[in-house]
Amino acid sequence: MAVRSWIAVACAEHVRRGRAEGFMQVCHGKAAPLRRLSAGDRVAYYSPTVTFRGPDPLQAFTAIGLVRPGAPYQADMGYGFHPFRRDVDWLDGAEAPIRPLLDRLEFARGGRTWGYQLRFGLFEVSGADMDLIAGAMGLDDLALRLPPPAQPEIPALLHR
Numbered sequence: 035m036a037v038r039s040w041i042a043v044a045c046a047e048h049v050r051r052g053r054a055e056g057f058m059q060v061c062h063g064k065a066a067p068l069r070r071l072s073a074g075d076r077v078a079y080y081s082p083t084v085t086f087r088g089p090d091p092l093q094a095f096t097a098i099g100l101v102r103p104g105a106p107y108q109a110d111m112g113y114g115f116h117p118f119r120r121d122v123d124w125l126d127g128a129e130a131p132i133r134p135l136l137d138r139l140e141f142a143r144g145g146r147t148w149g150y151q152l153r154f155g156l157f158e159v160s161g162a163d164m165d166l167i168a169g170a171m172g173l174d175d176l177a178l179r180l181p182p183p184a185q186p187e188i189p190a191l192l193h194r
Contacts, residue, residue: 037074
């Protein structure tokens with residue numbers, strides 16, 4: 035199966051937590067979008083704001099990594115919230131503002147409506163777009179072509 039590239043959307047505060055703990059969540063914890071991902075797929079997070087529903091615009095790519103093997107699993111975040119997650123090997127990329135890339139990103143087409151697809155929370159992009167984002171984050175695109183390290187499968191019930 036071919037490696038695919040994805041952009042996920044979340045505030046930077048949520049992305050930082052996922053990076054620290056090695057997971058991703060999208061669309062308020064829904065499982066269906068995460069089922070579209072496969073092990074080895076490349077994913078970058080775009081953060082419109084620093085905090086959830088915050089007035090603090092960021093408009094930057096804040097994380098980039100490779101999806102690990104395994105199915106989406108539920109986690110208990112307290113207060114009755116049980117979002118679905120996928121494990122990701124996050125790379126050490128720097129945050130990269132989106133604006134300087136808009137004229138070159140295929141999904142943005144340099145137009146005024148570049149943010150439209152971001153409303154979906156997770157969408158597929160071309161390999162060229164992912165390579166451009168990786169470069170802007172200070173990563174060699176080779177880092178995103180290497181397979182994730184082999185990890186033993188852990189049943190979903192044992193996750194966090």
